[in-house]
Structures are given as C-alpha cells and as structure tokens.
C-alpha cells in the first residue's frame with residue numbers, strides 16, 4: 001500500500017505554520033496509525049461485522065474493565081447512545097451542570113424524549129447531598145441516568161477519583177438510576193491520578209472513551225458497558241446512522257491509539273504545567289491563569305479590557321491559536337504536536353498580545 005507515507009507527509013505540512021492550542025482534537029494520526037489503517041482487515045460492520053472494529057470494541061472493553069464495547073463515530077454519539085439505552089422515555093437524566101453532555105449535547109434530550117437536569121458541581125463532582133436531592137425531587141419524573149465527566153473540561157480538566165465516582169454510582173443505584181461516565185478524556189484522568197483506567201471506568205455502568213482527542217486517532221469513540229445494554233445501543237446506533245461499513249479502516253487507528261498514546265499523556269500534562277507557570281510569570285497579574293491537573297489551561301481576562309475573541313485574533317497574528325471560552329476566558333490545550341519550544345513561543349506571543357491589549 002502506498003497510502004500512508006504521502007498522506008502523513010501532507011498532514012504534517014498542513015499543521016506546520018501554527019502553534020495550535022485550541023484543542024487536543026486537532027491532533028493528526030501518527031505514522032503507525034496510518035500504517036495500521038492501510039493493513040486493516042475489513043468487513044461490513046452493518047452486516048456480519050468488521051473484524052478490526054470487533055477487535056477494537058473488545059480491546060477497549062477489556063481496558064476499561066467492562067463486558068462489551070460499541071464503536072461510534074463520535075463521543076457525542078456514544079453519550080447519546082448511553083442515554084437512549086438506559087434512560088426510559090419520559091424519565092430524567094441528571095447531569096453535572098458544567099458537563100459537555102448538558103452544555104454542548106443537550107439537544108440529545110429531544111431525541112431521547114427525556115429531561116436533562118443540571119446539578120451544580122465543583123471540579124466536575126456533584127456533592128452527594130445535592131445529587132440525592134435531585135434524584136429524590138418530589139413530583140419530578142423518575143431519574144433513569146446520572147452523568148458525570150472525567151476529566152472535566154469546563155473546570156479546566158480536573159479529575160474525579162474512583163471514590164467520588166463510586167459514591168455517585170451508589171447514590172444513583174439506590175434511586176433506581178444508572179451512572180454514565182463521559183470519559184472523552186478518561187485516559188488523561190487515569191494518568192493524572194496514576195491509577196489503571198479500569199479502576200475509574202468500573203465505577204460507572206457505561207463509559208464513553210474518545211479516541212480522537214489526546215489519543216490522536218482521526219475519529220471515533222467507544223461506548224462500554226453491560227452486553228445487554230450495548231445490544232440496545234447498537235440498534236439505536238443504526239437508527240442514528242452511526243453504523244458504518246468498512247470502518248475497520250478508522251478502528252485500526254483507534255487500536256494503535258489505545259496501544260501507543262496513553263503513556264504519552266503525562267508529557268501533555270507536564271507541558272500544561274510549564275505553560276501555566278510561564279504564563280503566570282509573564283502575563284500581567286490581572287490575568288488569572290488556572291492550575292492544570294491534566295492538559296487544559298484557562299486564562300481569565302480582565303472584564304475591563306478587550307474580550308476573548310480580540311485576544312484570540314491578536315494571538316493568531318503571532319502564529320498561536322487559542323480558543324475563546326466565553327467572552328472573558330481563553331482555553332489552551334496541550335497535545336502531541338506541542339513541545340517545550342512551542343509552549344515557550346506561545347507564552348512569548350501571549351506576552352506580546354497582553355502588552356498590546358492589556359498594557
């Protein structure tokens with residue numbers, strides 16, 4: 001096959017001009033992923049199965065300590081399938097209020113015919129009393145599912161320990177509900193906590209793991225959980241148009257991702273730490289820089305000055321891409337294409353922007 005070398009060369013070139021800190025979703029597939037893609041054994045995943053997809057589903061289920069796995073095009077679809085397969089129509093789904101499932105995927109409630117209810121949390125964790133109160137809310141629809149996120153994007157990549165997850169699952173079960181974990185960045189959480197990822201994943205009934213964020217595969221996620229639940233999710237995936245045919249091509253990149261990338265994530269976390277420290281030293285004190293636990297740093301901007309979009313546009317002029325996160329916040333995420341030199345250049349660039357905009 002001649003696909004891999006020219007494609008990867010082309011992708012690397014496309015990436016070169018920027019220091020792109022907007023998200024870990026910008027990561028390109030590795031050379032090894034492209035080689036594995038070119039050699040993947042394929043079948044019809046909507047007919048009698050694609051062998052590489054089956055291998056990936058098994059591998060992720062084993063890695064996370066669950067019975068079965070289901071490959072999905074996106075983490076959003078994996079989360080929606082968790083709802084569709086576990087929360088009966090007319091029931092409530094209680095989600096941590098800052099979660100991606102509530103804030104960015106909330107339309108899923110319309111498709112599932114359920115109500116999403118947000119419960120305020122801290123660093124992604126809901127206080128047990130607050131969760132209990134929501135689950136036992138008088139006059140409200142029964143709760144079918146509780147959702148948490150680990151690592152938690154909107155708190156700057158903070159992590160939930162196995163104990164926190166276990167307490168939430170116990171609470172959900174006592175009220176007849178299940179716990180779903182949006183583990184789009186669960187590998188980051190496991191690396192930060194220095195625990196096997198299964199120790200976290202086993203505390204939830206279903207877990208979605210995204211392959212295309214820090215793990216660098218071009219697309220795809222896997223939902224894991226009980227075989228019976230995933231059989232229902234598999235039927236829903238077809239209805240949503242998420243059943244693909246010779247998709248072992250992409251599943252092969254996922255297999256390579258779970259094999260080669262988790263060990264690398266600690267470096268992303270170290271670089272986020274280096275970035276935060278340098279920003280704190282170099283930027284005016286009126287700018288707040290969060291302390292990263294994983295690979296996400298926020299810069300809080302003074303509300304008297306220009307908004308985040310103006311900062312992002314100015315940074316772009318210096319070859320650095322950062323993401324506006326609301327009007328007064330910038331998001332910076334480290335990933336495989338960021339190294340020490342890129343961090344240092346980004347800090348220099350943001351210092352120039354601060355001199356121009358906040359000076």
Ligand SMILES: Cc1ncc(COP(=O)(O)O)c(C=O)c1O
Nearest residue numbers: 074075076077100149153182184
């Ligand atoms: C925490 C979290 N969950 C789910 C998703 C959805 O992932 P996707 O865009 O691949 O569907 C994202 C995307 O950024 C995310 O950050």
